[in-house]
Amino acid sequence: MTTMQDVATRAGVSAKTVSRVFNDDPNVSPETRERVQEALAALNYRPNMLARRFREGRDSAIGIAVPNIGDPFFATIIRSIEDRAVERGMVVFVTTLGQDATNEPARVERLMRRQISGMLIAPVSNDQSYLEQWGDETPIVFIDREPINFAADSVVVDDEAMARVATAHLIDQGHRRIGFVGDTTSLVTTRKRLDGYRAALQLAGIEPDDSLVSLDGSLLVFGYRSPADAVAQASALLSVDDPPTALFSSNAQCSMGLVRALHSLGRTELGFVSFGDFPMADALTPAVTVIDQNAEGLAELAGNVLFDAIDAPATRATPSVHSLPLHLIPRGSGEIAPASV
Amino acid sequence: MTTMQDVATRAGVSAKTVSRVFNDDPNVSPETRERVQEALAALNYRPNMLARRFREGRDSAIGIAVPNIGDPFFATIIRSIEDRAVERGMVVFVTTLGQDATNEPARVERLMRRQISGMLIAPVSNDQSYLEQWGDETPIVFIDREPINFAADSVVVDDEAMARVATAHLIDQGHRRIGFVGDTTSLVTTRKRLDGYRAALQLAGIEPDDSLVSLDGSLLVFGYRSPADAVAQASALLSVDDPPTALFSSNAQCSMGLVRALHSLGRTELGFVSFGDFPMADALTPAVTVIDQNAEGLAELAGNVLFDAIDAPATRATPSVHSLPLHLIPRGSGEIAPASV
DNA sequence: TTGAAAGCGGTACCAC
DNA sequence: GTGGTACCGCTTTCAA
Numbered sequence: 001m002t003t004m005q006d007v008a009t010r011a012g013v014s015a016k017t018v019s020r021v022f023n024d025d026p027n028v029s030p031e032t033r034e035r036v037q038e039a040l041a042a043l044n045y046r047p048n049m050l051a052r053r054f055r056e057g058r059d060s061a062i063g064i065a066v067p068n069i070g071d072p073f074f075a076t077i078i079r080s081i082e083d084r085a086v087e088r089g090m091v092v093f094v095t096t097l098g099q100d101a102t103n104e105p106a107r108v109e110r111l112m113r114r115q116i117s118g119m120l121i122a123p124v125s126n127d128q129s130y131l132e133q134w135g136d137e138t139p140i141v142f143i144d145r146e147p148i149n150f151a152a153d154s155v156v157v158d159d160e161a162m163a164r165v166a167t168a169h170l171i172d173q174g175h176r177r178i179g180f181v182g183d184t185t186s187l188v189t190t191r192k193r194l195d196g197y198r199a200a201l202q203l204a205g206i207e208p209d210d211s212l213v214s215l216d217g218s219l220l221v222f223g224y225r226s227p228a229d230a231v232a233q234a235s236a237l238l239s240v241d242d243p244p245t246a247l248f249s250s251n252a253q254c255s256m257g258l259v260r261a262l263h264s265l266g267r268t269e270l271g272f273v274s275f276g277d278f279p280m281a282d283a284l285t286p287a288v289t290v291i292d293q294n295a296e297g298l299a300e301l302a303g304n305v306l307f308d309a310i311d312a313p314a315t316r317a318t319p320s321v322h323s324l325p326l327h328l329i330p331r332g333s334g335e336i337a338p339a340s341v
Numbered sequence: 342m343t344t345m346q347d348v349a350t351r352a353g354v355s356a357k358t359v360s361r362v363f364n365d366d367p368n369v370s371p372e373t374r375e376r377v378q379e380a381l382a383a384l385n386y387r388p389n390m391l392a393r394r395f396r397e398g399r400d401s402a403i404g405i406a407v408p409n410i411g412d413p414f415f416a417t418i419i420r421s422i423e424d425r426a427v428e429r430g431m432v433v434f435v436t437t438l439g440q441d442a443t444n445e446p447a448r449v450e451r452l453m454r455r456q457i458s459g460m461l462i463a464p465v466s467n468d469q470s471y472l473e474q475w476g477d478e479t480p481i482v483f484i485d486r487e488p489i490n491f492a493a494d495s496v497v498v499d500d501e502a503m504a505r506v507a508t509a510h511l512i513d514q515g516h517r518r519i520g521f522v523g524d525t526t527s528l529v530t531t532r533k534r535l536d537g538y539r540a541a542l543q544l545a546g547i548e549p550d551d552s553l554v555s556l557d558g559s560l561l562v563f564g565y566r567s568p569a570d571a572v573a574q575a576s577a578l579l580s581v582d583d584p585p586t587a588l589f590s591s592n593a594q595c596s597m598g599l600v601r602a603l604h605s606l607g608r609t610e611l612g613f614v615s616f617g618d619f620p621m622a623d624a625l626t627p628a629v630t631v632i633d634q635n636a637e638g639l640a641e642l643a644g645n646v647l648f649d650a651i652d653a654p655a656t657r658a659t660p661s662v663h664s665l666p667l668h669l670i671p672r673g674s675g676e677i678a679p680a681s682v
Numbered sequence: 683t684t685g686a687a688a689g690c691g692g693t694a695c696c697a698c
Numbered sequence: 699g700t701g702g703t704a705c706c707g708c709t710t711t712c713a714a
Contacts, residue, residue, distance in 0.1 A: 001478075003691060014701045019693060027699055044474065049455050051691035054395035055706055061434075069420050072620075075411040079437050082410075086436075091451060093402075094435040095427075096420055110432060114390050133385065137342070227623075260624040279413075280621040282568075283601040344707060355685045360709065370683060392707035396690060685714080690707105697702080 002043045011039035022047070061085075062118040062306070063093040063111035065104075071253060072279060073295045074122060077143060080299035081120060084307065090117065099219065101125035101186070112138060118310045120302060123147065126186055139309035143302045145189055146321060153309065155302040155322045159189050159275075162291050162326050163196025164203075166248055166273040169289070169334050171204045175246040175271050179212040179237055181258055182250035183219035190215070193250040193275055211240045222257025227264065234261035238270075246271025246334075252278040252293070259288060272333040282331055289334030297324050343384045352380035363388070402426075403459040403647070404434040404452035406445075412594060413620060414636045415463060418484060421640035422461060425648065431458065440560065442466035442527070453479060459651045461643060464488065467527055480650035484643045486530055487662060494650065496643040496663045500530050500616075503632050503667050504537025505544075507589055507614040510630070510675050512545045516587040516612050520553040520578055522599055523591035524560035531556070534591040534616055552581045563598025568605065575602035579611075587612025587675075593619040593634070600629060613674040623672055630675030638665050 004022070008015045013036060020028050021036040022045070028036075039045075053059050062085055066074035082092045093116065095107045104125040112119060112134040119140045121128075128150035131140060135152060142154035170178050180197050182190045194215075198208045214237050221233045238244065247262075247270055249255040255274035262268055263284075274281065274290045281288040301322055345363070349356045354377060361369050362377040363386075369377075380386075394400050403426055407415035423433045434457065436448045445466040453460060453475040460481045462469075469491035472481060476493060483495035511519050521538050523531045535556075539549045555578050562574045579585065588603075588611055590596040596615035603609055604625075615622065615631045622629040642663055 001691095004693095005691080015691085016693080016701060017699085020700085023693090029699060032699075046454065046474075048395075048691050050391075050395045050398065050400060051706095052693085054389075054391045054690090054708095055692055055694095057391065057706070059391060069410065069423075070413055070416040072411055075416055078435065079410050082435065082437055086448065086451070091434050091455070092436070093432050094419065094423065095433070096423055107427065110427070110430075113387065114432070133387075256621060256624075260621065263624045263626070278620065280597060280601065280619070280625065283597075283604045284621065284624060285604070285626050342707095346707080356707085357685060357709080358683090361684090364709090368683060373683075389707050392690095393709085395692095395706090396708055396710090398690075683714105686712090688709105688711085690709095693705090695702105695704085698700085 001048065002045045003048070004045070007036065007039045007043055007045050010043060011036045057115070059114055059116050060089060061091045061093055061114070061116045062120065062310075063095065063108075063114075063116050065095045065097055065108050065111070065119070065121045065123075067097050067099065067122060067124050068253070069094065069096055073144075073252060073276060073293055076295035077120075077122070077299040077302070080296060081303055081306075084303045088307070097122075097124045099124065099224075105130040109134070118306050120306055121147075124187070126188070128152075139306060141302055141306040141309065143298060145187070148188070151319045153305050153319045153322070155298055155305060155324065157293065157298070157324050157326050159192035160196040160199070162328075163193040163248070163250065163275065164200040165196075165328055166275060166291050167197045167200035168204070169273055169328055169330070170246045170248065170271045171200065171206070173246070173271055173335055176206055177209075177212065177242060177244045177246070178206075178271070179214065179244035179247040180250065181214045181218050181222070181237070181247060181254050183254065184216045190250055197248055197250075212237070212244050219251065219254050222255075222261070223253035227257075227260060230257045230261040231264050234258060234267075235265060238265070238267060244270070246273075248272075249274045252276030252290075255281075255288070255290075259284065268333075270333075273328070277329070284333075286332035289331045290329050291326055292329050294324060294326055342389065343386045344389070345386070348377065348380045348384055348386050351384060352377045398456070400455055400457050401430065402432045402434055402455070402457045403461065403651075404436065404449075404455075404457050405461045406436045406438055406449050406452070407463045408438050408440065408465050409594075410435065410437055414485075414593060414617060414634055417636035418461075418463070418640040418643070421637060422644055422647075425644045429648070438463075438465045440465065440565075446471040450475070459647050461647055462488075465528070467529070469493075480647060482643055482647040482650065484639060486528070489529070492660045494646050494660050494663070496639055496646060496665065498634065498639070498665050498667050500533035501537040501540070503669075504534035504589070504591065504616065505541040506537075506669055507616060507632050508538045508541035509545070510614055510669055510671070511587045511589065511612045512541065512547070514587070514612055514676055517547055518550075518553065518583060518585045518587070519547075519612070520555065520585035520588040521591065522555045522559050522563070522578070522588060522595050524595065525557045531591055538589055538591075553578070553585050560592065560595050563596075563602070564594035568598075568601060571598045571602040572605050575599060575608075576606060579606070579608060585611070587614075589613075590615045593617030593631075596622075596629070596631075600625065609674075611674075612676075614669070618670070625674075627673035627676075630672045631670050632667055633670050635665060635667055 004015045004018045122144045128147040140152045146154040277290040345356045345359045463485045469488040481493045487495040618631045
């Protein structure tokens with residue numbers, strides 16, 4: 001690899017002068033500049049970025065950690081942040097956390113160790129205390145879920161309120177027996193959505209019934225395991241005494257598997273609302289009513305917060321929670337009146 | 342930040358000894374080792390990765406460039422490669438190329454400049470000659486599409502053959518008027534799929550009719566613009582003289598928008614095959630028959646090729662094209678007999 | 683077993 | 699306007 005010294009030798013100048021020319025320092029005479037430029041071109045000089053970053057002491061890269069890149073919600077966030085990063089001449093590391101909370105510290109720290117300029121995390125574990133040792137040198141912003149046991153800015157949505165809106169929407173259509181399907185309650189978002197669901201029921205004078213609630217492992221069953229498992233699980237939920245006439249699915253991955261199962265079972269007449277939009281939701285029969293999670297909006301806000309923190313070093317005030325309002329998109333699946341009982 | 346020298350001072354040894362302890366070099370006396378370890382822990386020493394990589398002269402990271410992270414096909418590839426990378430203690434840079442071919446060189450070179458260990462590219466432009474200057478130092482593997490004007494290994498599928506299979510499938514169901522919807526023919530994959538489509542027609546004694554072919558901009562219309570535009574475009578395609586009774590969509594992004602439009606138009610009775618599976622394709626009514634692009638398989642093969650190249654430096658023999666067989670998944674949309682004419 | 687010195691490639695600082 | 703020198707943090711080389 002050609003070094004600045006190689007170029008300097010060829011041009012008959014010092015390495016420092018080559019550095020000046022290469023970095024457009026005005027303090028170079030035109031003749032020298034020309035000679036150096038000729039040498040740069042002739043030797044096809046390209047800077048050793050590793051050396052440069054070493055000198056700078058920080059990598060102009062940002063890290064993004066998400067549960068699952070395949071989820072359109074997270075894919076949108078990555079794309080949006082990457083565009084912002086490119087504008088600023090930065091690059092992006094991506095890492096996947098999966099569903100298993102135990103991977104999170106290792107995967108995130110692998111990036112933090114690299115002295116990146118900033119980190120964006122959509123966490124899956126319930127304890128971010130492992131970040132304590134990193135937070136002082138690297139700005140960290142949380143997206144979709146707030147950190148636990150660690151102080152950092154976060155950009156989230158009001159899960160409880162939106163779950164209330166979704167549930168109330170089904171109640172407004174006349175449903176009284178409404179099921180809840182969600183991932184494990186060890187996720188704070190699931191807990192809040194469950195709270196919102198129960199609050200909406202109680203507000204309508206409906207007694208919450210835990211036999212209508214399917215948690216823990218639902219994401220695995222509906223999102224990752226075989227369609228047959230999903231059908232079995234859905235079937236069981238619909239077979240309880242006084243079965244539900246509507247379902248509220250508390251995340252998009254679950255929704256996709258659950259909707260697929262309902263189609264298999266021929267139970268598409270059920271009321272249905274999904275927390276989180278998903279591909280083709282608007283083309284199904286009936287089209288699926290969703291709470292739009294507004295990934296674009298979240299990503300933009302998170303980008304502002306993160307890049308501001310990068311630009312304003314050592315502000316690190318008390319962390320703030322930025323909450324973004326969401327909207328329900330009625331499409332049909334929520335508007336079907338329940339079979340009269 | 343604590344340096345090795347800091348630790349050395351505290352332990353009363355030289356920096357080199359700290360290095361030895363930290364890197365598990367056996368040539369350290371137990372007592373010294375203990376003292377150093379105590380100092381390492383006390384000062385919470387963490388190595389400066391920038392310095393280490395600078396010394397090594399190469400970044401143990403791999404870059405991945407894809408047209409669109411939101412496409413489940415590419416998301417799966419990224420996830421798969423990232424898992425492999427993590428096993429090897431590497432990290433992953435991701436960059437998005439978009440549909441616009443002009444971004445590709447800048448976005449890819451931004452990563453190449455960083456002296457990464459390897460690069461995986463699903464290209465969007467028709468000229469990879471810009472990689473000439475990088476290919477010697479960094480292994481590059483292409484996925485989904487072969488490079489043009491540049492010699493490198495690639496992992497692809499037989500687009501022409503699979504497009505023939507898809508089209509023949511529709512012909513077998515009795516369709517004679519079959520439309521083709523695809524992205525711009527400046528993409529080699531689209532050209533090959535169009536060739537396969539025409540070959541299948543001719544094999545069946547059907548004269549290809551360009552009024553049934555919708556290219557250039559279809560991806561934009563069906564994949565990215567408003568649903569209304571998609572409906573209009575689909576409507577136009579279905580309104581030609583002697584209109585099609587079936588459609589072959591040559592990529593998944595197009596398929597999603599096109600299927601949505603067909604549902605809006607109430608034209609779900611059309612025969613339909615998609616090159617590339619997409620989310621919820623199996624839950625639609627009718628479920629959509631697809632050519633499964635086998636992202637997992639492609640990613641695994643590409644990972645093998647790439648990591649082998651990283652491990653066996655300077656082999657760089659004549660590049661080979663690894664082709665992966667695909668399968669058609671019949672689901673219903675291809676099996677509907679055309680309305681009798 | 684341990685340490686001193688040199689060097690990776692670039693840039694800041696200070697002379698000239 | 700230009701060049702010398704030191705230094706970023708770590709590891710290799712060689713000597714003690």
